Amino acid sequence: MNTLDHVKALFVESIAVKTEALPVLAAPIVRASQQLHACLQAGGKILACGNGGSAADAQHFSSELLNRFEVNRRGLAAIALTTDSSTLTSIANDDAYTRIFARQVEALGRAGDILLAISTSGDSPNVVQAIQSAHTLGISVIALTGKNGGIIANVLQETDCELRVPSMRTARIQEVHILLIHCLCSLLDESVQHSGN
Numbered sequence: 454m455n456t457l458d459h460v461k462a463l464f465v466e467s468i469a470v471k472t473e474a475l476p477v478l479a480a481p482i483v484r485a486s487q488q489l490h491a492c493l494q495a496g497g498k499i500l501a502c503g504n505g506g507s508a509a510d511a512q513h514f515s516s517e518l519l520n521r522f523e524v525n526r527r528g529l530a531a532i533a534l535t536t537d538s539s540t541l542t543s544i545a546n547d548d549a550y551t552r553i554f555a556r557q558v559e560a561l562g563r564a565g566d567i568l569l570a571i572s573t574s575g576d577s578p579n580v581v582q583a584i585q586s587a588h589t590l591g592i593s594v595i596a597l598t599g600k601n602g603g604i605i606a607n608v609l610q611e612t613d614c615e616l617r618v619p620s621m622r623t624a625r626i627q628e629v630h631i632l633l634i635h636c637l638c639s640l641l642d643e644s645v646q647h648s649g650n
């Protein structure tokens with residue numbers, strides 16, 4: 454394949470995954486945004502985590518809530534658990550890398566908060582452990598996954614919500630994850646404006 458065809462194939466594949474995701478994920482996205490809005494209105498906060506590109510997604514999401522997305526509205530309570538290198542390295546060094554998010558969930562999380570757990574495979578042990586700690590504290594989970602949902606799909610509870618991208622390729626899944634995050638931000642902008650809160 455020449456390089457132009459390579460680029461074209463990547464675009465075509467990305468568009469195809471988004472087209473396939475729309476009918477599967479539209480209604481769950483609306484439900485997830487309602488869950489987020491209810492949590493924020495009640496004084497809760499959103500904790501976000503993930504590895505690699507998904508760590509960047511967690512930060513992308515929290516900055517759009519804390520600061521702004523497309524309209525001027527109040528700042529919304531969100532924390533990315535991926536940003537504090539002192540905290541991350543000390544937990545990984547003294548305890549285990551698998552505990553880097555769980556420990557922060559246990560320290561910062563309160564019943565009624567929401568954990569946004571991002572993993573394309575659904576198998577990252579540190580994200581799985583964060584979900585388990587969240588459950589222990591009465592924190593529900595919105596999981597952005599892909600592939601077959603992995604371990605995360607099996608540990609989620611009824612009150613949680615999984616948005617699983619129908620693709621087996623990490624990069625394509627991430628491209629839809631960022632679209633899902635922007636959908637959630639857009640719906641939140643609208644709900645916060647309409648409710649005045």
Ligand SMILES: O=C(CO)[C@@H](O)[C@H](O)[C@H](O)[C@H](O)COP(=O)(O)O
Pocket residue numbers: 504505506507571572573574575576577580623624627
């Ligand atoms: O961004 C990419 C690949 O596009 C990578 O950094 C990727 O996020 C990392 O390999 C992650 O460790 C994958 O973890 P996960 O999505 O399976 O939970």
Ligand SMILES: [Zn+2]
Pocket residue numbers: 506624627
């Ligand atoms: Zn990437």
